[in-house]
Amino acid sequence: MKAARFHAREDLRIEDVPEPELRPGTVKIAVAWCGICGTDLHEFLEGPIFTPPPGSPHVLSHEAAPVTLGHEFSGIVEELGKA
């Protein structure tokens, strides 16, 4: 699948990435619409602000740069993870 990946300041790439696997406590959503948030713009222009650097993954998402941006979306829940 295609994803907009933030690598570093002013370095956003559209890349092929594997479809994420469900983890306990997560859901799989088929995205219908996605917007661009001001947070994403600040991350692109001035970041990294919120994106953990490589080797220091976020405690909840377990992700570090490069990361897939986008948190302003709607869609349909397709699958539920355990718990």
Ligand SMILES: [Zn+2]
């Ligand atoms: Zn937002």
